[in-house]
Amino acid sequence: MVNDTSKDTSSNENHTRSAPVEELSANERIKVASNYLKGTIIDSLANVATGSMTEDEGQLLKFHGTYQQDDRDLRKNRRSHKLEPAFSFMIRVRVPGGVSTPQQWLQMDDIAEDYANGTIKLTTRQAFQFHGVIKSNLKRTMNEINLSLLDTIAACGDVNRNVMCNPNPDLSKHHAETIALSHAISDHLTPKTTAYHEIWLTDEAGEKLKVTQEPEPIIGDSGDELEPIYGKTYLPRKFKIVVAVPPSNDVDIYAHDLGYIAIIEDDKIVGYNVTVGGGMGMTHGNEKTFPRLAEVLGFCTPEQAVAVAEAIVSVQRDFGDRKIRAHARLKYTIDDHGLDWFRDKVEERLGFKLGEERPFKFDHNGDRYGWVEDDKGNWHHTLFIQNGRVRDDADAKMRTALRAIAEIHTGDFRLTANQNLQIANVSADKKPEIEALLNEYKINTTFDRSALRLNSIACVALPTCGLALAESERYLPDLITELDSVLEEEGLTHDAITIRMTGCPNGCARPYIAEIAFVGKGSGKYNLYLGGGFVGDRLNKLYRDSIVDTEIVNTLRPIIRDYAQHREKGERFGDFVIRKGYVVATEHGRDFHANLKLD
Ligand code: SRM
Numbered sequence: 001m002v003n004d005t006s007k008d009t010s011s012n013e014n015h016t017r018s019a020p021v022e023e024l025s026a027n028e029r030i031k032v033a034s035n036y037l038k039g040t041i042i043d044s045l046a047n048v049a050t051g052s053m054t055e056d057e058g059q060l061l062k063f064h065g066t067y068q069q070d071d072r073d074l075r076k077n078r079r080s081h082k083l084e085p086a087f088s089f090m091i092r093v094r095v096p097g098g099v100s101t102p103q104q105w106l107q108m109d110d111i112a113e114d115y116a117n118g119t120i121k122l123t124t125r126q127a128f129q130f131h132g133v134i135k136s137n138l139k140r141t142m143n144e145i146n147l148s149l150l151d152t153i154a155a156c157g158d159v160n161r162n163v164m165c166n167p168n169p170d171l172s173k174h175h176a177e178t179i180a181l182s183h184a185i186s187d188h189l190t191p192k193t194t195a196y197h198e199i200w201l202t203d204e205a206g207e208k209l210k211v212t213q214e215p216e217p218i219i220g221d222s223g224d225e226l227e228p229i230y231g232k233t234y235l236p237r238k239f240k241i242v243v244a245v246p247p248s249n250d251v252d253i254y255a256h257d258l259g260y261i262a263i264i265e266d267d268k269i270v271g272y273n274v275t276v277g278g279g280m281g282m283t284h285g286n287e288k289t290f291p292r293l294a295e296v297l298g299f300c301t302p303e304q305a306v307a308v309a310e311a312i313v314s315v316q317r318d319f320g321d322r323k324i325r326a327h328a329r330l331k332y333t334i335d336d337h338g339l340d341w342f343r344d345k346v347e348e349r350l351g352f353k354l355g356e357e358r359p360f361k362f363d364h365n366g367d368r369y370g371w372v373e374d375d376k377g378n379w380h381h382t383l384f385i386q387n388g389r390v391r392d393d394a395d396a397k398m399r400t401a402l403r404a405i406a407e408i409h410t411g412d413f414r415l416t417a418n419q420n421l422q423i424a425n426v427s428a429d430k431k432p433e434i435e436a437l438l439n440e441y442k443i444n445t446t447f448d449r450s451a452l453r454l455n456s457i458a459c460v461a462l463p464t465c466g467l468a469l470a471e472s473e474r475y476l477p478d479l480i481t482e483l484d485s486v487l488e489e490e491g492l493t494h495d496a497i498t499i500r501m502t503g504c505p506n507g508c509a510r511p512y513i514a515e516i517a518f519v520g521k522g523s524g525k526y527n528l529y530l531g532g533g534f535v536g537d538r539l540n541k542l543y544r545d546s547i548v549d550t551e552i553v554n555t556l557r558p559i560i561r562d563y564a565q566h567r568e569k570g571e572r573f574g575d576f577v578i579r580k581g582y583v584v585a586t587e588h589g590r591d592f593h594a595n596l597k598l599d
């Protein structure tokens with residue numbers, strides 16, 4: 001262990017953990033009072049008089065992987081009938097590296113049917129989400145998730161979240177190593193509190209369920225329970241880690257707090273470039289908040305990687321801002337103090353120096369669809385799942401189809417970081433059977449769409465997300481249909497352009513690195529950003545503020561035409577709009593709001 005937080009070996013210099021409690025953000029007070037995330041959740045779950053939990057409990061529930069929500073489509077009507085909002089819970093299931101067995105898929109499918117809204121949502125962080133679970137079913141649903149040997153602890157909250165990893169088993173031995181690393185980091189940084197088991201993993205009679213190994217409480221010198229890496233107050237804010245395998249940047253490494261870029265020399269992973277300080281969230285009109293790209297901190301060997309994660313987490317734990325939550329992510333800690341300061345702190349805790357950055361190259365950040373064969377002769381099929389929503393509808397019976405596939409599949413499923421799904425590790429013998437099901441359910445050509453759609457991501461937004469200012473998942477598919485006709489007129493149907501939409505500026509679809517992005521401003525209104533890097537390595541820039549949805553196609557049409565007619569060979573849309581002066585390139589997150597246009 002790098003740093004024993006029970007003794008808090010961090011220096012006192014400029015860190016807010018020891019600030020007077022009244023100066024800290026409300027969430028810090030809630031964490032301290034919660035006794036390692038227990039709070040009053042057990043009592044409140046037993047209260048059947050209301051479908052909701054208290055505000056403080058809501059904050060703690062996040063650490064357990066669930067959010068209280070209400071159906072926003074019904075809000076007005078229920079208010080007018082003097083009814084409490086239609087409360088329900090979203091549950092996020094951690095799937096480190098995105099690997100799920102067919103059996104787990106079937107169990108997720110059962111949960112979607114029995115307790116949620118009949119859909120499985122694949123998220124932008126390789127996780128499963130369920131929406132619409134009512135309070136009286138919450139504990140039972142958590143039980144069932146754990147019976148599948150997946151869990152929800154630390155899927156949300158001020159801790160390290162689901163660790164993402166390139167899901168392509170066709171990278172064979174490299175993939176096995178990177179997935180093992182993401183599991184090792186995930187396990188190491190999972191909270192050790194016993195609260196999760198106490199609250200969720202007991203049966204009706206209060207007997208403990210033997211689903212996963214219950215952590216032994218870690219008792220300190222004073223006889224109290226301890227949380228060895230995080231301490232009582234966990235992290236100042238959420239923390240996100242990814243592992244990328246070049247040339248694919250499918251995990252969008254630059255958007256995350258901490259990243260590992262596999263460096264492959266002589267066909268071996270010799271180590272990782274370590275990136276820090278990425279993040280997407282900002283607030284409209286608040287220039288002190290901004291998206292920021294991660295930077296390379298240095299290089300570590302595979303054996304050092306877990307210790308590096310712990311050291312970085314511990315520096316953020318001690319120096320991240322605990323007073324202003326909007327300034328609490330690692331990106332601001334690094335921006336305020338500088339990368340060199342940060343490296344010194346990390347190396348001090350590690351007791352060794354990081355190596356020099358090694359060369360690498362990314363060439364895309366989306367998914368690659370259809371069948372690929374690996375060097376062991378196994379096959380992998382990536383399906384395009386529009387915005388990650390697995391459901392049966394008039395177009396396709398995707399849920400039923402995937403259930404049928406899971407029933408006979410002997411390999412595994414891989415959730416991608418772009419809300420898609422890979423049916424992975426299909427043996428050559430089994431491939432015809434899987435293909436027959438893909439054909440039967442007419443999902444054999446999910447990727448037979450415009451390259452714009454295949455490179456699109458929308459966040460959930462309405463009706464479940466409490467923070468949404470505008471539609472996203474329910475609107476982007478239709479907008480793309482309209483844009484597809486413009487692309488067809490210009491002969492660009494097969495040209496990949498990244499397009500992303502979010503219902504608010506929090507950035508859940510990682511919009512600020514897309515070549516075209518829409519960020520909700522209000523009902524039917526969006527900020528339009530242009531000029532992100534095709535491989536996710538450059539922030540975009542505001543092109544139009546608050547345009548109404550009906551203006552979008554006409555605003556983009558002339559730019560798309562210009563691109564079709566005047567692009568240079570191989571020139572990406574994001575690079576073109578900068579060269580032609582539609583927007584100025586954003587060199588750094590701090591300049592994100594500086595809306596300078598060239599003459
Ligand atoms: Fe997110 C909050 C959905 C990935 C940045 N995000 C939320 C909440 C929980 C709203 C809330 O706090 O009440 C949304 C729930 C909506 C719903 O009904 O399901 C929500 N975020 C999502 C998902 C489901 C979007 C999706 O359509 O796939 C993604 C779940 C990922 C997962 O499995 O863990 C999701 N969120 C992201 C990402 C992308 C990523 O991590 O790769 C980001 C940007 C990266 C980053 O963190 O900087 C992201 N979500 C946020 C933020 C802004 C954080 C910030 O630093 O400002 C919030 C708001 C907050 O934390 O206060 C937020």
Ligand code: SF4
Nearest residue numbers: 459465468503504508
């Ligand atoms: Fe909700 Fe905003 Fe995230 Fe979309 S970006 S899911 S609207 S918090």
